[in-house]
Amino acid sequence: MSLSRRVALGAFLALPAQAALAQALTEAQRAEVLDILRRALRDDPSILRDALASLETADQTAQAEAARQALASNADALFRNPEDPVKGNPQGRVTMVEFFDARCGYCKAMHPTMEEAIRRNSQLRVVLKDIPILGPNSVLASRALFAAQRQGKYVQLYDALMRGRDDTTEAVLRREAERLGADWARLRRDMDDPAIMRRIEANVNLARALNIQGTPAMVVGSTIIPGAVSLQQLEAAIAAAA
Secondary structure (H helix, E strand, C coil), rough: CCCCHHHHHHHHCCHHHHHHHHHHCCHHHHHHHHHHHHHHHHCCHHHHHHHHHHHHHHHHHHHHHHHHHHHHCCHHHCCCCCCEEEECCCCCEEEEEEECCCCCCCHHHHHHHHHHHHHHHCCCEEEEEEEECCCHHHHHHHHHHHHHCCCCHHHHHHHHHCCCCCCCCCHHHHHHHHHCCCCCCHHHHHHCHHHHHHHHHHHHHHHHHHCCCCCCCCEEECCCECHHHHHHHHHHHHHHHH
């Protein structure tokens, strides 16, 4: 890289700092700096591309570090909350956390992949974190799931909702709960318990702290996996965390 190109690239990347120092430059000096940048960008437009790539890399590094710190500071709530429902091996060496919405089409599409990952990995422990972000019926489903947990039916109802295509209206929730052998009258009363809303709020706040912005989202070890992914990608993350 030529000296003039290095100078121009460095100047471009340092623009935020230069803005703060601009008051220390004379008008003639500022004009000279801008002229150097203009001529360099005109002669070699790739400077701008490389500068933007460098800024993007720095931003990704900062985001990765922020995610690592957020995972570390929220590890107990994320991986070791005894109230959380669990699939797979409850004593498994590798824990995966799934943030989901019972009405999320991508979560439903991901469900067979999650099931296969559990089947193929006997040491996998999957913690379920319900974050109802898709409207009132999502909240209704979350309340039903936590109420079902009190009857030992959380995982069964979760699987039924993930496999189903009907919206999570109260009628559908009742149908599925009764099909699973749950006491609907008791479940419906429990849905109105303020403690259940506090658990939902805790899940949503945890997702917000981790900058999780949609569902599904999986956390394995120190890795956050946003969106639906393939079984191969999931197993690679599991292997890396083992």
